[in-house]
Amino acid sequence: MVLPSWTDEKFGTMKRAGLWLVTVIGEGSVFTKDELRQAFPGVSQIDRRMRDLRDHGWQIDTNREDVTLEPFEQRFVRQGEPVWEPGKGRTKSAVPITATQRRDIMTKDGNFCRSCGISGGQTYAGTYEFAQLDIARRQVRQPDGALKVELVTECNRCRVGGRQLTADPAELLAHVRQLGRLERRVLAGWIADDRRPFSTVERLWADYRSLPEESRAKVRQVLEAEGTD
Template sequence: MDNVFTKAELREAFPETSQIDRRMRDLRDRGWRIATNREDKTLDPSEQRFVEMGAEVWKKGQTKAGSGTAAISRNRRREVMADDGNLCRICGIAGGGEYEGSLENAQLDIARREVRKPGGEVVTELVTECRRCRIGGRDKQVDLEDLLGRIRQMSAIEQEHFAQWVEDDRRDFSAMELLWGEYRTLPAESRAYVHRMLKSF
């Protein structure tokens, strides 16, 4: 059915292979695109879809397709996660944490991100992200010179605040920012209602 399969079918097809989940993760690390229902809403939670083949992993010494980067070792995964505080660097959730308003628990993984260094060199660096955030951040490149340039354009007070956030590796959101974040998650009808009510305050 259009390259759709389940883990149960995989286990049945490869009974001699243990840790199917880990094997699938290894394939993704080598450039294979295998969609879940997070990327493809037409899939059931138990289903996955083969989208694109990556590196020919049956060949000895094969690395991730198109990247020249070898698979991430277990020790390196632990190091990266420890450096990142064992938290998703985008949303801040811990592994096993429950997403707000959802019964889904977070799974942390290691993502490769392209970073353009001052001078133009583009390197691939590793960062901890939950599966949900990792999907939205694929193929994103960060330009450090651009980021630093925008920091330089801030006022001295703004730079001081930003430097403190960097030092603490966290920031506290004001009540207004928290309310704005909650408002942004509302459906269109409820946003319109809040908009109308604000005019009567």
């Protein structure tokens, strides 16, 4: 299918920006803010119009999501909805998160990633990479079966996937040798089975911890109402 030209001004700025990314930049490629502004001279708030594509499933990373990028660079990771097609690109799939909402959610989430537990500014184990916290949208199934988007704090790694790390078996073994006999026996069992069995309570705690605050509050309310006896 032949795509429309990104220079066709009958399309709105957001749709033209999407076509420019697809036909000029290409998925996986990096572009700069200057390149974007040069492509759309005289267009006010072109940066914001491009960010609007994220509300339609497009992934465009900055150095907040991809620490390999410079502050003036962005990476076009993945195309979302073809917003230039008739009937597409009209209704936003998500409402922008305000700075106040971001602060409130992070405070309620304890200022750490609800998925892995790392705090903002803390380094990932075995790296010099600092964790950056941001707000992620998570689909939460409601009692009636419907899905609702709730907001939760996650680090940049949990949001966009793991980085390429260098494994060090020798260092791991050095730590293993520091374990007591019982701990080493337990670990050896997990390794032999290639899995770690979690108790029901541990699994439930992990599931609870990763919930957005709105859902965590509902769980707490039910448990408080029912008691622990």
